[in-house]
Each structure stands twice: as C-alpha cells, then as structure tokens.
Amino acid sequence: MPLDPHLAGLPGAIVHDDIVPARAPWLHPVAAGQTLRIVDLEGNQAVDFLIYAAADDAERYSAQDTVACQANLFLRTGTRLMSNEGRPMMTIIASAIPYHDTIGGACSCESNTLRYGHHTKSQHACVENFLEANLGQGRGKRDIVSNINFFMNVPVEADGALGIVDGLSAPGLTVDLRAEMDVIVVVSNCPQINNPCNAFNPTPVRMIISA
Template identity: 60%
Template sequence: MSTRSVVAARAAWSAVVREGETLTITDLHGNQAVDFLVYDAHDTSVRYSAPDTVQARGGIFLTTGSVLMSNEHTPLMTVVRDDVGRHDTVGGACSKESNTLRYGHHTFAQHACVDNFLAEGARYGLGKRDLVSNIN
C-alpha cells in the first residue's frame, strides 16, 4: 500500500509505519529540516534511543544502513536510502525557549518542533514525559 502526504512547512505529521513498509521523506522545496521520532506502535514505552543508536552505529551521524535502535536496544527502523548523507541524533528539537535564545524574544510565539511532537504524540496517548532525543 502506498500513501502520499504533503506536509506544510512547520506542520506536524505522524503515521503508523508497519513492519515491511517504507517511509520516504522528501524535501520538496529545499532547505527544510525534519525532526523525527520513532515509537513502537504496539508498546510506546519502547521508543527511539539516541544513546543506543550512537553506540550501535559507532558515531553520531546517521545515513544509509543506520539502524534506529530502541531504549531496549532492539531495532525500530533502518535507513535504506539517504540522499543527504548525514543526519545527527544529538542536536535535539527546537523549542520556543531555545528559539528565543537563538533568535530573540520576539520569536517566542513562533513555531517550535517540540510543540509538533506534543500535538502529534497526544493522538497516541503520549505527553511531554514521553519525548526523547530526536533525529534531525
């Protein structure tokens, strides 16, 4: 089955990706970034773990062949193709607070990736305590 979604800049999106399916993320307009989290759909206490992924990978950058590991040190997903070449897993998601520090107090009311994670996570019963380090 193939489903295609176009997600507007700064918008939140989520889906359940079943075993054997492929999730493709394409930057349609250039210079976009995707902050990405992974949870086990059957047990959301099993979730992406940056430390386990870095340890299994032997480095902080992810690319083709990288296995995204869970907090139980089990594979969640594998990067099967990467046209960018390098993604970090330690930079963290932007928040209104971090954006204010970077760009000034006038930006506090603007979009933040953490807000997207919270909005989408709520659809699956997840809250702020369920946020983990993301992939950039």
C-alpha cells in the same frame, strides 16, 4: 503517463502518500517491512523525527543507543535506528545526502528565546508540533525524547563544537527507511526561521509509504 520522479525505486505498492505543509506536524503508523520515503520537496528542510513501537510506546527511538550501537554520531545509509530497549526500529536503506543529524535536538519556544531573544517566544517550534501530534495517542512532554533531524546539517568541529549550518539537501532529495517492527512515526516539519536549518524559509515535505 509521466512517471512521478519521487516514487522512483520504491519497492512494492504505494499505500500512503501525504504532503506535510510547512511548519506542520505529521503522525502515521508504518508496519514492519514497509518503506517510508521522505522527500525534501524544495530543499534544505529539516524534518524532526521520533519513532514509537506500535505495540508499546514505552519503547521509542533512542539517539544514545543508535550512536553507541554504530560508534558514530551521524546517521547514514545502513544506520539502524535503535530503541531504548536496544532493538532496531527502522533502518536507513537509502539516502541522497551523506548524513543526517541526531544530536541537534528539536527547536522549542524556550530554546528559541535563549538563543535568539525573547521576541521569538511566540514563534511555532518543533516541540509544539511533537506535542500536538502525540496528544491524540495520550503522549505528553515526558514522551518527547532526543530526536532525529533528517536533512539537517550539524557538523562537529575539530574542537568538539556543534554547528547548525546550511543544509546538504536540495529540491527532490530523499531518504528511505525500512521499518524493522510495527512503529508509529511522529514528524515535525521544522518551523525554525532563526537559523539556516530550513534556509530561513520552512517548506513542505512529502511522506510516502510503500509495502
């Protein structure tokens, strides 16, 4: 039987395996100790990512606490993704690219019109995906906080400016996250077509959970 290369090195048994279509939202619980692998199937695809504590979703991912805790802006292998209560929610245990972003934010219809012109107002955006995914669990706009952008390249230039530039990723590259508590993961497979974060061509990603 041919081995699926996307499963290589994953600990334990596969308990969930999904393809998230281009531009689509995704939500799934990940129990403490389980591993979530994100596969950038076609390369250069930004995966916007939020985490809520399953026991009480008032506890959620905090970019501020994560950056402060590790005294570094970038998310790398070994980074603990911290909550607004100062507790580790997930840990990046392996990454095929050197770093991921947590300062670039999520694209929205509003930011698109500001950056790219009013004709982009009707384009689908990550904030709409987060809202759609969260709606079934009673969360709304106030629950959308600063997020992680896996596979997105947001360098900080020498003068302190941010760029959104060509991705570091390539087809089949992965990032693995171990849950440190029972969490709910919410994803927007970024629909952005006005900057290079998705190589101007949004593509599907694969989400695999092992236990």
